[in-house]
Structures are given as C-alpha cells and as structure tokens.
Amino acid sequence: MATEATTSRPHRSSTLRAVVIPEGSSPGLLEVPRKDSGNTGFAAEDQFDVYSAYKRLLSDELLPMPVAAILVLTEVVANSKAATMYELVEGLKDAAAVLKSKYSNQVGLTAGCDLFIRYVTTARQDFSRDFSHHKAELVRQGKEYAETAQSSRDKIAEHAFGFIKEDAILTHSYSRVVMQALLKANRRKRISVYVTEARPKGLGMKTYNALTAAGIPCTVILDSAVAYCMDKVDLVLVGSEAVVESGGLINAVGTLSMAIIAKAANKPLYALAESYKFLRFFPLSQYDLPIDNSSLLTLPSQKPTAPRHSLTLASPMTPRAVQSQSVPEMSQEQIAKNPEVDYTRPDLITLVFSDVGILTPDGISSFLVGVFAD
C-alpha cells in the first residue's frame, strides 16, 4: 500500500509516533528521542548515519520503502571498511537493525534489507580481484536494481490489465501500483471505481482525486460500507505493503475486512505487489506482524469513572441537531491505539500479480524459498 512512501511518513515525525511507541516499553529497541540526524549514537559503520540517509531517500515520494532500504544498504557497503565478507555482512545486519529500531512498522524496511543482505551473502565473488572491487560491484548491482525496480509497476499493471473487463472495481485506500493498473486499464476499457475512505489517514480521497482527474468514474465509500457495496463490484484490487510467506499480505488496515467480505460475496480479490515486497515471514495471526503493537488496542487499566456520555450522545435516540454538533471525535490517542496495517490470510486472495509473474498465494512461498533457502 501507499503507506510507505507517500503517507505515513509525515506521521512518523509527528506526535502520533510518540504515542504509538510507549516510552520505556523496550528501551533498548526503540530510541525515542531523535532530535536530528548526525548523532544516532550507534551508526553501524562508524561514521555513516543510516537513519538520516534512509530518511533522505524516502523524501523522494516515488521511492518505495524496500527499495530505499536497499539503497541505504548499498551506501553502507560503499562506506564500509570491511575487508572480509563476514565483516561486511555483519555491518549490513547492524545497519538494518539500527534502521528497524527507528520504526514501529518495519515491514517494508525488513523486506528490502533481507533481500539485499541475502543477495550479498550469496553473490559470487571474483577472487582474482580484491575485496573493495567486489564491494563496488555490489553497490553497482544494488543501484541498478533500484532503477529497474521502478519498472516493476508497469509489468504488474500489464498483468492486471488482462483480468479487468469493463468492470466496477473496489479498491482500498491509496496504492501507487493499483493506481497505475487502473489508469492503464482506463485507456482501453470503461471501468468505474469504488474506493474506501480509509480512515484515519483518509487516503481514499487521494485515490478519488487522481482517478477523477483521469476521467474515471469514482465514488468514495465509507470504510463501513464495504459490505453494502460489494454486490455492485466485479472484482477487488488491493496493493500491499508486504506479501508474506504464507501467501497472505500485509496492507493498510481494512484490507482484511474487505477480503473477508469479498470472499463471502464470491468476488475475486487480486493483490498487486512488487517482488521486493515479498517478505520471508510467516504470521499466524494479526498479532504476529513485525510491528510494535504493545500499545495497540489497549484497554484502560481501571473502569472508567465518568458516565459514558459519548455513548448516549451517539445513540439514535438523540435528536439529529444535537448529534451533529456534539458527537465527540476520536482523539489522536484513541486513533493511535488502532493498527495501521492488518494481515490478510492467503485463502482470501485469488491471485497475486507481481513483476515476477502472476502467482497463486501458494506460489509466494516457493518464490521466497527460491531466493532465501540454502
């Protein structure tokens, strides 16, 4: 999903972040104060500051998180003084750990770091040359990949194109790869789109604006209206933040409920994911994700003392005028207790379109085994 580059980033540095990460919950892991770059304390490769480099890369809106992670690691390699493979890989692992410690949602970051580190450990070394030459080659390969990675969305849009007839399509929130697929389909087919508002970030509006500008009939629906809408759509397209080994996907919260409803209505749900988002990870439930969730969905420690006036106000008995004025909104703290992403099980996904081809959810694990297994 769009989460990575375009959206969540503004929040990262805002107050929301401070709430999501409770201070002292795991002091070693989460460095709460990060005034500014330059003094990250334990920059892995002595002088090189991974975190600020990563932030700098992510300021490019178009750069997806995993690719940014790969680019940061190439910089780590370029700055590394390591003289052996072991040192180099350890340096990369340290750098990845530093980066991960900065974010509560490490999904995209982990996918990129794991891929590059895996590549470095398996790349064949030309022993006739010295090690610095090999490092330069690794850097070159990483950068080259980052460039080709941009084209993967075209391929995915191409795959999706064959599955879209003159359809009504439901999508969730904002995803660059879904946008590209929809815009491509619009060139040759008459499509119409329903998009969820996707509270609390409201990214559905971004999708709406972009699609309307392209002349695609588009309607924003409430997150709670997905089930109501489902009978009117022919297929569901969602992006993803990561695709995991089970074949399921991690995406902006609300995807799971959309997938369950689509399954119940017997509508196909296609996930669009670039191959660098494939993550070697096997979650068994929502609470297994590589995300700091210690503060999510927490209940107050004691019974609330004040009368629950919010409840009475929101009840349908209340006169309309009063209701519209005084229904309290969710506070930032309350929003922060909610997850940003959820995990959609593979049995709810019809197919995954990626730049390495069209895959069944079962195919994801064999792909990951191809890359990661010894």
Next chain:
Amino acid sequence: MRDTVIKDKGTQKHVEAFVSKLRRRQVVGSHATAIETVLLLRQVISTARFNTLDQLVTIVKAAGRQIIEAQPKEHSIGNIVRKVLRLIREEFNAAATAAGATSSPTSTPPARATQLPPPTPASAVVPPSSSLSNFVLLGHPRSNQSLAVEQASQGHPRQGSGHGEHSEEFKAMSVKPALIDAIKDVIDELETVYDGVAKNARDHIHADEIILTIGKSRTVEAFLKSAAHYRKFTVIVAETAPSFSGRDMAQSLSASGISTVLVPDSCVYALMSRVNKVILGAHAVLANGGVFAISGSLIAAAAARAHATPVVICTGQYKFTPLWNLYHEYAAVDFGDPAQVLAAKDSEGIDMDKVDIVNPYYDYVKPELVDVLITNEGDHPPSYVYRVVKEAYDEEDSDL
C-alpha cells in the same frame, strides 16, 4: 505476408489443408489437433531454410498463428507451438554451446564472441546471471547445475541476436536433425499420453469405490480401465446431453468388465451422496488451475463440493495452457450445433423467432472446485499449474 514466410509450397499447402480441416471441424478434440499440429510443425521445420534462430522462430510462429486462427478454442494447438518454440531455442543453445566448446581450444577470438554478450566493462567482470534483479527472478544459485540453467536462460535473447552476426560459427541448418529428433519425442509423448496418465490409476481408485464421471474422455477411459486391472469398483456415467457421449463411455467401460451404471444428467446431485470420487476429463487447463471440460462437468463438480466429494481431473500435460482469464470470454466455452438441443423436426408449433437455442460445449470449472489434476507427468494441485506452465513454455511465447 504469410505466403512469404513459409517458402516451401508443398508445406504451405499442408498448412492450409489443416486450417480448412479445423475450420470444418473435421479435426476435433485437443489430442487429435495436438498430434496433427506437431506433425505439421515438423514438416514446416524440415522444409524450412533458415540461417538464424530468429528466422526459424518466425517461420514456426507464422505457421502456428495460421492454425490457431483457424480454431482459437483448441488451446492445445498453441501449447504445441509454444513447446516446439522452446525446443528450437534449446537445440540452438546446445549447438551454440557445443560450437563454442569445440572452437575455444583453438582460442579464436570470434568463437568467444558468440559465447559472451557484447563486452561491456561491467558485464565482463561479473556474469549477468548474478545481478540482483536476476537473483530476485531466479532465486539464488545453489549448484553449478542451476547456474548453467540460469546462464542458458540468460543466453536466449542474446544469442538469438548474436547468431545473425556470427552465422558461420555453426551452421544453423545443422541443428535440424537434433530438432527433428526432439520433436519426435513430443510426438511419442502425445501418443502415449493416455498410458502416462493411467499408469498410476490404481493409486487413486480403491476397491469397491463408486466413481462418477461425465462425457467420454479418452483419458478418463484409459484411467478407469487401467485401474480395473487391479480393483473392482463401480462407475456411474452421466448420459451427458446433448451429445450423449456418456452412453458410449458406459458401453466401453462395461465392455471391459467394469460394473457401470448409466444415469440421466439430472440425477447427478441426488446420487452424489453415494459417490466416493468424481473423475472428469479436460479440454484445456488454465494457468490458475481452472479447467474447461465438457458441459455438465460444472454441475458434477458443484454437486461434489456440496457433498465434499473429491474431484479429480485426468489430463495430459499438453493441455496446460498459459492463459489465466479465459473465463471472462463468454465464447470461450465454444458452442455446438443447436439442433442437438432442439432439432428442426421437433420444433413444430414453436415460434422459433422467439426462442434462442444455445448449446455451449464446455463448462469452466473453477480451481476451487478441483482437488487434484492427474497428468502424465505427476499429480498436481490446481494452485501448482501456473508453475508447470511457467517451466514448460518460454515467457516470450505466451502471446503467439
């Protein structure tokens, strides 16, 4: 344009004859068309004159396209063309490697040039197979063998263009005998495909089971007869209107000593509670694991799902098609003669202007309704079909 590609007049005539046979439906069924196609392609190749890989590929593709256009719903034609194209590339690759190996001891510079991609300073340092995007695409190289495969797959496009320049390195025409041999293997495989599917039949059918099938699939027929050598079981055959091919099937099965029950199509659901297994044939298998099979198959599969009865598809692997979304196309199910449903002599007193008669020939059975596909090369779950397809054909041929 076509006439210019296939130079040999006799061959072109054969192609056209086959095309008109297909149009007139004188050749029907995926197996018959597959065999005819491969025989024709063998002729096309043996009479073709070519200097480069690309030329031959163009010729074969042109012939293939003519046949496919004649009968676009016979997917086995396309599959065979793709298979032959893959063989052509393999043989050229092997020949190129051999040519490189024999001439490298003499260390002539042009020999190296055919082996290596155009020398850029970077790719001279690290072979192209070790780039990060290849790593993502192909997985990490575990052994020398997979390395060789990687390089071979890398080699396809490059060497294709390379041979235009270095055609004297090895004579392109010298590949022909090996290629014809390879095509012979395809023919043999097609001829033995029923035995191939049937060879493990006894592992799938147990004693005293009740099997339900529909239509007359030669693959299923061979499968059941093979199992009958080892077990006693009962087969319920649905008549399969409007072709009533189920009647022939029942006759054939009972003639070989299998206890057979012929039933009307309408009671498939009612009988399903007694059935242990549904075995169906296929017309084509899509990459998502969905199956085109004779109409009535979907009823049987849906009824089987309601009773949690396993659905088994018997099919040769040549029916696996690199297409995902044919089920979008209404016409993909093909249509038979409407007179089979309502003959003109029966239609007296019916205002035929107000009645549309439709006789769809195939059903699309969703992959969710299929439990396993038994092929001549092993048993696959429907979710695995896309992988078999990916391995069997070259990606560049998926659109012919």
